[in-house]
């Protein structure tokens with residue numbers, strides 16, 4: 001029997017509940033500080049206790065996973081806590097394409113793949129001197145929006161950067177990435193691509209709630225102007241969104257273009273769940289500032305099934321369950337190598 005394993009954070013509950021519902025064994029790699037939380041959930045069959053998630057790279061942990069025929073489901077915590085080299089060195093089969101995760105972490109590679117997929121992107125600004133419009137300044141890697149800030153001129157950029165350095169949020173030698181700010185309605189488009197059927201499925205949309213940028217909108221302009229604090233984009237949670245139906249066709253096209261581009265640049269392509277993240281402007285034109293090449297935590301809002309999956313499946317289908325279903329089918333057909341790396 002195949003087991004499903006994941007790290008105890010991000011969307012672990014959804015992934016393991018989905019696996020259990022599909023009749024698979026569930027294994028959680030769990031940090032000691034979170035043991036009490038995860039023991040609350042009876043659908044987790046086995047906990048591998050670790051001091052830090054990096055222990056997943058150790059021979060002992062990999063041996064346990066191997067003995068259980070485990071497939072490891074990668075999520076945001078794996079990317080945030082391990083380098084691309086470490087992820088690529090994992091011996092346990094990783095669901096989807098572990099090689100594409102490097103393209104998610106590296107800003108230059110990320111831009112290249114998004115361009116290849118024809119995704120409309122905000123203009124990057126290579127030098128703070130060239131800041132003419134409102135820009136957002138980001139850190140390298142998946143910083144989860146912490147320490148990001150906005151600026152409308154070089155002077156404002158320098159003031160805020162210096163302030164964040166003096167507060168210890170940014171380091172002096174950190175290379176920052178500047179991009180034009182895209183105003184509009186945020187939409188994080190969640191997909192699943194199956195290499196078994198060659199079908200792209202649109203799963204759902206979420207919005208991220210980020211602190212304390214959202215808190216700013218709740219105080220009057222007078223107080224906003226007096227505030228000296230640089231607001232951050234730290235993700236706190238997610239909420240659901242459904243799109244105007246007239247936007248769906250373009251959503252599928254974007255997803256298909258992304259799948260095709262990934263096939264060309266990073267074999268075996270964009271297998272499994274992924275997310276295209278961006279903003280709809282006043283003309284309903286989408287601009288994408290980011291993608292995630294694995295399950296996103298925004299799918300947690302649809303643990304009982306999403307609006308769009310209820311159109312495709314006559315049963316409750318979460319993203320976690322969809323992943324488990326794919327693994328189950330591939331195991332039965334002896335095609336696990338098609339959906340793992």
Ligand code: ATP
Pocket residue numbers: 122136138141142143144145148179180181182183186208210233235277279289290
């Ligand atoms: P994560 O790894 O959590 O996805 P990240 O570090 O890769 O985060 P982004 O997703 O690129 O960072 O940006 C974080 C947040 O900043 C977004 O969720 C969005 O609210 C905002 N944001 C990023 N880029 C833009 C942009 N160009 N225009 C408007 N808002 C943006």
